[in-house]
Amino acid sequence: MRALSRLCLSLFCLVLLAGWLSPDTASADTRVALVIGNGAYASTAQLPNPSHDAEDVAASLRRSGFEVIHGIDLRQADMQDMTIRFARAASRADVAIFYYSGHAMQYNGVNYLMPVDATLTDEADLKRFVRVDDIVNDLQQAKNLRILVLDSCRDNPLAETLKRSATRAASIGRGLSKVEAPRGTIVSFSTQSGQTAADGVGRNSPYTAAFLKHIEEPQEIGDVFRDISSDVYDASGKTQLPELSLSIIGKFYLNGPVSVTIAPGAPQIAPRADPCASAEAHWKAADTIGTVSAFEDHLTRFSSCSFASLAKARIEGLKQKVALAPATNTRAGGSKDFDGTWDVTLNCPASGKAQGFTRPLAGTVTNGVFHAEVQGQGGANRLEIDGQIPPDGKTTLSARGTTGASAYTLNNLAPGSPYAFTVDAQFERTRGSGKRNEARPCNLVFVKR
Numbered sequence: 001m002r003a004l005s006r007l008c009l010s011l012f013c014l015v016l017l018a019g020w021l022s023p024d025t026a027s028a029d030t031r032v033a034l035v036i037g038n039g040a041y042a043s044t045a046q047l048p049n050p051s052h053d054a055e056d057v058a059a060s061l062r063r064s065g066f067e068v069i070h071g072i073d074l075r076q077a078d079m080q081d082m083t084i085r086f087a088r089a090a091s092r093a094d095v096a097i098f099y100y101s102g103h104a105m106q107y108n109g110v111n112y113l114m115p116v117d118a119t120l121t122d123e124a125d126l127k128r129f130v131r132v133d134d135i136v137n138d139l140q141q142a143k144n145l146r147i148l149v150l151d152s153c154r155d156n157p158l159a160e161t162l163k164r165s166a167t168r169a170a171s172i173g174r175g176l177s178k179v180e181a182p183r184g185t186i187v188s189f190s191t192q193s194g195q196t197a198a199d200g201v202g203r204n205s206p207y208t209a210a211f212l213k214h215i216e217e218p219q220e221i222g223d224v225f226r227d228i229s230s231d232v233y234d235a236s237g238k239t240q241l242p243e244l245s246l247s248i249i250g251k252f253y254l255n256g257p258v259s260v261t262i263a264p265g266a267p268q269i270a271p272r273a274d275p276c277a278s279a280e281a282h283w284k285a286a287d288t289i290g291t292v293s294a295f296e297d298h299l300t301r302f303s304s305c306s307f308a309s310l311a312k313a314r315i316e317g318l319k320q321k322v323a324l325a326p327a328t329n330t331r332a333g334g335s336k337d338f339d340g341t342w343d344v345t346l347n348c349p350a351s352g353k354a355q356g357f358t359r360p361l362a363g364t365v366t367n368g369v370f371h372a373e374v375q376g377q378g379g380a381n382r383l384e385i386d387g388q389i390p391p392d393g394k395t396t397l398s399a400r401g402t403t404g405a406s407a408y409t410l411n412n413l414a415p416g417s418p419y420a421f422t423v424d425a426q427f428e429r430t431r432g433s434g435k436r437n438e439a440r441p442c443n444l445v446f447v448k449r
Helices: 010-019 023-028 050-063 076-090 123-128 132-139 158-165 206-214 221-235 279-289 292-301 308-321
Strands: 002-004 031-037 067-072 095-101 104-107 110-113 145-151 185-189 243-247 340-348 357-366 369-375 382-388 394-402 418-430 443-448
Touching: 031 050, 031 076, 050 067, 050 095, 050 206, 067 076, 076 095, 076 132, 095 132, 110 132, 132 145, 132 185, 145 206, 185 221, 206 221, 221 243, 279 292, 279 308, 292 308, 340 369, 357 382
Parallel strands: 031 067, 031 095, 095 145, 145 185
Antiparallel strands: 002 418, 002 443, 104 110, 185 243, 340 357, 340 443, 357 369, 369 382, 382 394, 394 418
């Protein structure tokens, strides 16, 4: 007899995705940032804002879970040291950000960042500068998301000196040359390529003020940078429009969205203002998962909000349909047509940060009640699947288990945390082996012995 189940482990998928890039799950990803503010120039006009810009951006990124390498008014040697440290850190990071505020320029289409002790008498002096192309290459080592932010399109008087001293035809334009974002990267300049940006009259430049306003918001990262550009454009009287290039697939969040925590007794997320402000987003996530634990978590967080009654109804309905954590197999028997011993295999291909795996389970059907279980290596992870089988073979099986020390089991759950989910299954009275359903992230294969 062959049985083929249609299974999507929504719990695994949503816990991984909702927790990805969220500061509440710092263990889920590694974040590094290099933040530099150069303003105290020795050979050209000094800039008042970069030191404040860099200090405030570094503090903001630390609040979002970043390990920040931070430098103010860096000389050439110090700037080289910090970029080397950043390159090494980016190679082990999931998310990497480079932020620079200070003087920069373009020469023959190449963008350069200027240390505070740099001089510029001829082309050879450009070797004292930091090439933006090198920073972009360092960023590409990060696994998931790379962000380049240059608040550095101010007018650089040294460019005129280089124009006068150039011994051959050279292109020395205003502002910076356009940088196309490589795949998985966001590039944001404080103004359009070939244009100059205002330094501002307050503590921060107009661009950095907008950056600080939006970067910690629980919005998708592409929307965050679009909002930054819009704010700068409006604040400048529609004279300064940031250059923005995005080449990302999927949705990324530095803060949020609301994540559903399955571990019982998890601490309640404190609302920022309106206690029901995040209720709708949380409800959508819980409704997608569709388990008792997810709906109970919603009630814990939003007991007085509009979806509380619906969550209670869903919990009652699920408890009547299937018990998620039965102590023993004491339920009334189903159809005995499927009684016997089964070989069951759980297949989960790699997805995102989760490694793929295949687990064999020993399954039996006695008096129409199915039971299968697997014990991970060294007892690290345990999984059991149970359910009653009606005469038509269509049923919903309940699964529960305990995650072990592996970071790829449930990603952000601590070792020993329980989890539960349901399995829609169709048992058939045909002998033979089941086929994998490649359209699903995970599947069960049932083979009757």
